Amino acid sequence: MRKFPIILVLALISMSSIAQKLKLKNQEFELHNVTGEIVKFQGKKALRIERDLNAIPFDSIRLEATVDEPHYARLLGLEDFENGTIEVKMYSQLQDPAPYSGIAGFIGIYFRIENDDSNFESIYLRPKVGRSDNQLRRNHTVQYFSYPNHKFDTLRKTAPFRYEGSAPVALNEWIKMRIEVNGERAELFINDMKYSSFIVDQMLGTSKKGFVGLYVDIGTIGYFRDLKVTKRALQVKKTNEKETAI
Numbered sequence: 001m002r003k004f005p006i007i008l009v010l011a012l013i014s015m016s017s018i019a020q021k022l023k024l025k026n027q028e029f030e031l032h033n034v035t036g037e038i039v040k041f042q043g044k045k046a047l048r049i050e051r052d053l054n055a056i057p058f059d060s061i062r063l064e065a066t067v068d069e070p071h072y073a074r075l076l077g078l079e080d081f082e083n084g085t086i087e088v089k090m091y092s093q094l095q096d097p098a099p100y101s102g103i104a105g106f107i108g109i110y111f112r113i114e115n116d117d118s119n120f121e122s123i124y125l126r127p128k129v130g131r132s133d134n135q136l137r138r139n140h141t142v143q144y145f146s147y148p149n150h151k152f153d154t155l156r157k158t159a160p161f162r163y164e165g166s167a168p169v170a171l172n173e174w175i176k177m178r179i180e181v182n183g184e185r186a187e188l189f190i191n192d193m194k195y196s197s198f199i200v201d202q203m204l205g206t207s208k209k210g211f212v213g214l215y216v217d218i219g220t221i222g223y224f225r226d227l228k229v230t231k232r233a234l235q236v237k238k239t240n241e242k243e244t245a246i
Helices: 003-016 152-158
Strands: 021-024 027-032 034-041 044-051 072-075 084-094 107-113 120-125 142-147 174-182 185-190 198-200 211-216 220-231 236-238 243-245
Touching: 021 034, 021 044, 027 034, 034 072, 044 072, 044 211, 072 107, 072 220, 084 107, 084 211, 107 174, 120 174, 120 185, 120 211, 142 152, 142 198, 211 220
Parallel strands: none
Antiparallel strands: 021 027, 027 072, 034 044, 044 220, 072 211, 084 174, 084 220, 107 120, 107 211, 120 142, 174 185, 185 198, 236 243
């Protein structure tokens, strides 16, 4: 009888360590440090997620250490995405009350995620500033980062504005986000625009292939639907001198 409580506690710990899984249409998602559910939103089913601050605490004094972490919904069944297209429709709302004064609706995509979440690439949006009347704020709408060594704050200091940019997006509206990944290059397209809004000429991560995930950060309620991932072989452009990736 004395052993029973210990066994029960161990069982509860084991159960709590199992990531929650949700199914949307024919896609299954595994929640990593986010809370979530499948809901009917504006007439259609969507995946709704928020960052789990109990799993990964947030500290406004230590932004670099406590944001851009592995808090996302992982698409299962596709563990070797390397090159190709990722597209999704997403909708960003701000939590009320706000857990932090600097929230901006952080929402986007992780890709080439290692199985243990130790490395991945990301492009995400700050929709709150997408249509700001201040150009400097607009220039922070799009963000690239590479986990774990090249988060937003590090890149902002070492290569200002090289890994950030503008895009015509806003809170409380559907945004179609498409990322074209080819080698070490990633290109972002918004709302079926003909030309890209943002380019990462040279990604910084060490992970070359892996999972795809849907991301939110502090203060964001994110809705996602119509995720589509298309894998392609590396596209190479031939030149007179040598072959280089497009």
